[in-house]
Every structure is written in structure tokens, then in C-alpha cells.
Amino acid sequence: MSGREIAFAAFTDRGAALAERLCRELGGTLTRIGAGQGISLGNWTRDAFQTGCQALVFVGAVGIAVRAIAPCLQSKAVDPAVVAVDEAGRYAVPVVSGHLGGANDLTREIARICGAEAVITTATDLRHAFAVDEWARRQGCVVTEPGKIKEVSSRALRRESIRIFSRWPVSGTPPEGVLLTGEEGCHVRVDVGRGDGRALSLVPRVAVLGVGCRRGTSQESLEAAFSSLCRETGLWPEAVVLAATIDLKAAEPGLLTFCASRGWPLAAYSASQLMAVEGTFTASEFVRHVTGTDNVCERSAALAAGGAIWTGKHAGDGITMAVALRPVSLDWRWTNV
Incomplete structure (x- = not known):
């Protein structure tokens, strides 16, 4: 998450102390919300979404985060990373945008800093299967049709091969079950141009x-x-x-x-x-x-x-x-x- 704009919200003195520590380590801004603070949680959340904040961290209950972000959610392609961490620093939970938004990675960073347990629930992470949306983000690619991610992830979870066509070479060793192939019959297409519409398109911003x-x-x-x-x-x-x-x-x-x-x-x-x-x-x-x-x-x-x-x-x-x-x-x- 290095270099990303992170907005922290805290609701208690103890939570604020943890949020300040996280701010020092990760960068970002801290807002105190609650009685006497004069700041509405709903307004703070909406402003963060509308101004393009890349990550929101709620230092408090997961339920607070869920209720706050619910009216603002659009899709995994555009929603920022949202993480909740309890004020005692015991558990850190990615709420939305685990892969494309980087919430899973941010959760792991928070867990490392405060000794929390990272509660990751995405199936591909739990089963150590290839996550195409995570790969897309790390390669700087835009996922133009996020609805097709599910098809590729399902193949990964079933341990079926995933055929990837890339206009450019890909260095290193492919993950297990991932094959670099031609355009014919590919499941994922890495290119700036459209294919036949069947494959998931990953678009480098170049x-x-x-x-x-x-x-x-x-x-x-x-x-x-x-x-x-x-x-x-x-x-x-x-x-x-x-x-x-x-x-x-x-x-x-x-x-x-x-x-x-x-x-x-x-x-x-x-x-x-x-x-x-x-x-x-x-x-x-x-x-x-x-x-x-x-x-x-x-x-x-x-x-x-x-x-x-x-x-x-x-x-x-x-x-x-x-x-x-x-x-x-x-x-x-x-x-x-």
C-alpha cells in the first residue's frame, strides 16, 4: 500500500492511539469521529469515496465499517480498499476490495505493525490459488470487465488450467496451473486492444x-x-x-x-x-x-x-x-x- 492515500477513522481514545501509530507507519490522515467531535461518520465516509481516497481504515467494529460504506459502494472495479481493525489491535479484517483495491495487502501490513491477526476470507487466498485480480493490480493493469473475474477464479479453485494470452512476455515462472498461450481459447487477455469478448481483459495503462x-x-x-x-x-x-x-x-x-x-x-x-x-x-x-x-x-x-x-x-x-x-x-x- 506504499504511496497510497489512506484515511483512518477512530471512535475512542484507545482507537485513536492505535490509528496514530498506523498513520506513522503507513502514512495517511486520522479523523476522530464520535460525540463532541462534530464530524458525521456518514459524511466522512462519503467524502472519502467521492474524493478518490484509495483506502479507508476503520479502527473499531466491523459492523460500523459495513454500515458506513454500504450507501457508497459501487463495484470492485472502483471501490477503495476498506479495512476494519479493532481498537485493541487484535484482529484486522478486509471488508471490500480485497484484491483489486489492495485491502488484503493493507490488512496484512496493519497486522504486521500491531501484531493483529489478519482475517483474510477470500477463497483464493485461503486455498493459495492464483488470484487473477490480485495479479492484475500488481502488474498495473485495469480490469475492464470485473464480472468475468469470477469465471477465472472458479477455474483456479477447481484446480483447472488458466490460459493467459499476453501481448508482451511475462518474466518468471507461472503459478501452478497457469499457462501462457495464444489468443485462441484463452481465459485471460492482457492487451490494450479488445479481443472477441470471451476472455477476461486486463489492460496495461501504457x-x-x-x-x-x-x-x-x-x-x-x-x-x-x-x-x-x-x-x-x-x-x-x-x-x-x-x-x-x-x-x-x-x-x-x-x-x-x-x-x-x-x-x-x-x-x-x-x-x-x-x-x-x-x-x-x-x-x-x-x-x-x-x-x-x-x-x-x-x-x-x-x-x-x-x-x-x-x-x-x-x-x-x-x-x-x-x-x-x-x-x-x-x-x-x-x-x-
């Missing part, structure tokens, strides 16, 4: 979207162009982590709003920087005349990614887009125990 556009291009036009790109190529939108363009377009309001709405930083490069990028690109003399470089979308994507073009120039309505991929490093780490 794609860079290169963008060229006319002056005054609206956010709506860019959204439409991106949707078209994803539809035509099968790109998972969740794969994109960064947008890139030429410095001439770095202050375009529509482009800035488009990127901000999706949480992407925007990298901008000079024409000379773009022209220095090695590779084969779709050249345009008109673009060279206007901007000083023969291609904006492909060159900026490749430069920002430091990797190969995944899909080249897609053009329409005065907008060009391309996608390049950052280098990917995958391994078979999936558990701490």
Missing part, C-alpha cells in the same frame, strides 16, 4: 494518444474522434495515460478540456523535437508547411511513449490521432504470501 487538430477544435469533436478511433481499432480507452501534441496546440481550450475530462496530462513538443524522432511516419507536406513537422499525431505519440506506434494516423474533421505504447514489463508476482 498507451499514449497523439493528437493533431485545427485551431478552435472543440472538446466534443475530439471526444467523437477518440470514440471513433477506439471503435475502429478496438483500443480500450482505459489503456491511455497521456496525450501528446505539438507545442503550437498546447493551449487549445478544446484539447485541454478533452484531456482534463479524462485525467490525462498533455505533453507538448516543438517541431524540431518531433522531426528528430526516428521511425516511419505518415508524412504530409501541408502539415509540414503549417507546423514545421510532417506529422504531429504519430510523432508526438512515439516521442511521449518512448515506444512503438500501435495504430497510426486516423484522420477526420480536421483531427488526427495515433497511439503509441510505452515499454511494458510484466512478471508473475501476484501474492505476498
Whole structure:
């Protein structure tokens, strides 16, 4: 859980003392809740969920945590890790998001710090079976269809083989029963692009979207162009982590709003920087005349990614887009125990 934002709630003096100790070890913020504190547990919990807090730790009864988070829960794909630990530090219990949110790992860390017993109840952990959602989180992949996790976990619990297709090599020794295979008949697909829809998709967040556009291009036009790109190529939108363009377009309001709405930083490069990028690109003399470089979308994507073009120039309505991929490093780490 290192580097994560953790919010601690305590209800008694004894609980607060334990929470302060955990804060010192793990980082985070502590809020006292209860009579005379002037803070509502419901409001505190809702604010933590809405502001994107990555983990909540209730130093108190499990029932308190359950009642507090119940109105806020959405799905395992987006809910933060939630852990309850009693004020005496005897038991630490992951409540939701054990694998994808990292609650199981956080529970083990809390148990290590205060000598508690980590009460882990997920079946794959108890039976030491491969947990595909835990592996996805450790590899930095987004699970785009979390409903399919159950199918893969059921295979693991039945000790049936799990066939994984990965666009990239995976270093190390696969867990027992896990096989790296081709796309045909795979149960798990690791790629930035969609397959046939049958396998569980794990999407590395390594794609860079290169963008060229006319002056005054609206956010709506860019959204439409991106949707078209994803539809035509099968790109998972969740794969994109960064947008890139030429410095001439770095202050375009529509482009800035488009990127901000999706949480992407925007990298901008000079024409000379773009022209220095090695590779084969779709050249345009008109673009060279206007901007000083023969291609904006492909060159900026490749430069920002430091990797190969995944899909080249897609053009329409005065907008060009391309996608390049950052280098990917995958391994078979999936558990701490």
C-alpha cells in the first residue's frame, strides 16, 4: 500500500492511539469521529469515496465499517480498499476490495505493525490459488470487465488450467496451473486492444494518444474522434495515460478540456523535437508547411511513449490521432504470501 492515500477513522481514545501509530507507519490522515467531535461518520465516509481516497481504515467494529460504506459502494472495479481493525489491535479484517483495491495487502501490513491477526476470507487466498485480480493490480493493469473475474477464479479453485494470452512476455515462472498461450481459447487477455469478448481483459495503462487538430477544435469533436478511433481499432480507452501534441496546440481550450475530462496530462513538443524522432511516419507536406513537422499525431505519440506506434494516423474533421505504447514489463508476482 506504499504511496497510497489512506484515511483512518477512530471512535475512542484507545482507537485513536492505535490509528496514530498506523498513520506513522503507513502514512495517511486520522479523523476522530464520535460525540463532541462534530464530524458525521456518514459524511466522512462519503467524502472519502467521492474524493478518490484509495483506502479507508476503520479502527473499531466491523459492523460500523459495513454500515458506513454500504450507501457508497459501487463495484470492485472502483471501490477503495476498506479495512476494519479493532481498537485493541487484535484482529484486522478486509471488508471490500480485497484484491483489486489492495485491502488484503493493507490488512496484512496493519497486522504486521500491531501484531493483529489478519482475517483474510477470500477463497483464493485461503486455498493459495492464483488470484487473477490480485495479479492484475500488481502488474498495473485495469480490469475492464470485473464480472468475468469470477469465471477465472472458479477455474483456479477447481484446480483447472488458466490460459493467459499476453501481448508482451511475462518474466518468471507461472503459478501452478497457469499457462501462457495464444489468443485462441484463452481465459485471460492482457492487451490494450479488445479481443472477441470471451476472455477476461486486463489492460496495461501504457498507451499514449497523439493528437493533431485545427485551431478552435472543440472538446466534443475530439471526444467523437477518440470514440471513433477506439471503435475502429478496438483500443480500450482505459489503456491511455497521456496525450501528446505539438507545442503550437498546447493551449487549445478544446484539447485541454478533452484531456482534463479524462485525467490525462498533455505533453507538448516543438517541431524540431518531433522531426528528430526516428521511425516511419505518415508524412504530409501541408502539415509540414503549417507546423514545421510532417506529422504531429504519430510523432508526438512515439516521442511521449518512448515506444512503438500501435495504430497510426486516423484522420477526420480536421483531427488526427495515433497511439503509441510505452515499454511494458510484466512478471508473475501476484501474492505476498
